[in-house]
Amino acid sequence: MNSITTGLFAASSETEPPSARAAFFVSDSTGITAETLGSALLANFPGVPIARQTIPFIDTVDGARAIARDIQEVIGAGGQPIVFATVKSVAILGQLQVPGAVVIDLLSGHLTELEDALGTTRSEQLGQFHGVGDIERYFARMRAVEYAIEHDDGQSRRGLDTADVIIIAPSRCGKTPTTMYLALQYGLLVANYPLTDDDFPTEDLPRTVNAHASKCFGLTTTPLRLSQVRHERRPNSAYSSLAQCTLELRRAEDLYRRNGVRFLNSSTKSVEEMSAVIMQSMHLRS
Template structure:
C-alpha cells in the first residue's frame, strides 16, 4: 500500500530532558505497526507546570483537529507534571513508570525521580570518553591520519563508500569506541596485500563490504558518470576486497541491507568490545 494512503495517528514524545530516551523507545515500539503512519511531535524539556499546561493545550488541539486522541510516550519523572499531562485527551504511555514501579517492588528501594538523570554526564568520565572517541574517529577517517592507530579499538576497512565512516562515528557517539577506518583501493588489489600502515594492527581490523549494484548507486550520487562509479569498477573492487579479507582471515560483513545499528553491533561482537553505553 502507498504510504500516503495509510491512516495517520499523531504521537507526542514528551520528556523533561532531551527526549533521546523516549524517541528511541517509541521508534522501537511503533516500528511494529506498519499499517499506520505516525506523525511524531517532540516536546522536550517539559520540566514545569507552565510548560505542561502548554503541552496539554497542544495535545487537546490535535485531538480536536484529527478526531483521535494522540498517543503520548512519556519519560517524565515529576508526578505533578505527569498527572497534568494525563488530563489531556490522549492515550498516555508512561515508559519510566512501567518499569520503575516493578523494580522498586523487586529490590525494596525507591527511585531517585531525578530529571534527566540518564543524561547527566557532562562532567563524567563516560562523557569525556565519548568526546575523545568522536574526535579520534573524525581525525582517523578514511586513512587521513595514520598516527596513533595503536590507540584504536577497531579499524574498519573496505572499499570507498561502503559505510565505514557512518559506522565509525556511530560507534564513537554511542559506545565511546575509538574507531578508525581505512580504505582498500585498486592499488592495494594490484599489490595483492593489505596496506602496510594497518598490517601491524591486524587483530583490530574488521571489514565492510557491499553489493556492487548498491555501491554503484552510492558512488554515482557522489561522482556521476565517472569510472569510479561504474558497475564494472564496483564489481572489481568489491570482489577483490572480499578476496583479500578472506585470504587474511579478517572478519567482515555486507552492509547492503543492514542498518548502522546492526553493523555496529556485529562489529562489537566480532572484535569482542564492550557494549557499555557512553
C-alpha cells in the same frame, strides 16, 4: 510553545508522507532516551510509516500543555498519535494524556519495579535519569568521539595501535556512521579506512592498516545499493556506476577473505545492528 521549544521541535521533525502515523518523543531532558527506546519499539513494525517528532526539555506543566495542543491538532486532523514519554513528573505526564492519543510512559513501570527491588523510592529531581552518572565513562566516550573524528576516512595514522577496531570498506558502505555510533555509545576507539583504487591490486591489506590486521573489520553491501547511495552524492558518474560498484565490492570481499578479515553486508542492517555484530565478532566491551 516557547520559541526555544519550537525551534527544537522543528529541527527534530522528519518529513514523512501525510498518511504516516505521528509519533511524539517527549522528554524532560535531552530526548535521547525517549527517541532511542521508542524507536526500538517501532522498529518491530517496519511496514508502518512514522512521522517522528522529538521534543526535549519539557520540564514544566506549561510546556507540557503546549505539546498537548500539538497532539490535539493531530487528532483533530484525523490522526491517532503515539506519545513516547520519559517524564518523571506526574503532573507533566498528566498533561500529555490527551484523549485519542496513545501515551507510552517509558519510565514508570520500570521505576516502580526498581523501587520494589531496591526498597527505596525514586528521586523526584527532573532529568536525573539522563545524568552523566559515571563521569569517567562520559569522558571516555568524548575521547572516543575525538579519536573517531581524527581517524575518519584514513585521515590519520597516528595511534592506530591503540584502536579497538579499524573498519575498512569501499566508500559509502557505512564506515563513518558505524564508527561514530561505536564511539559515542560504547566509548570504543574506532578508526576507519576507505578502500580505493590506489589500494589494488594487492594480496595484503593496505599498508596503513596491514600491521593492525587483527583489529580490522570489513563492510560490504550490494552493488545496486552502493550505486544508489553513490548516485545521490555524484549522479551519473563512473564512481556511482553499477560496474564500478560491483568491481570495488568484489575486490574488497576477496581482500577480506585472503587476509582473514571478518566482514558483514551492511545493505539490510541498521547502524545499531552492525555495531552489535562488530562488538560480538571482535569480542569488544564498552
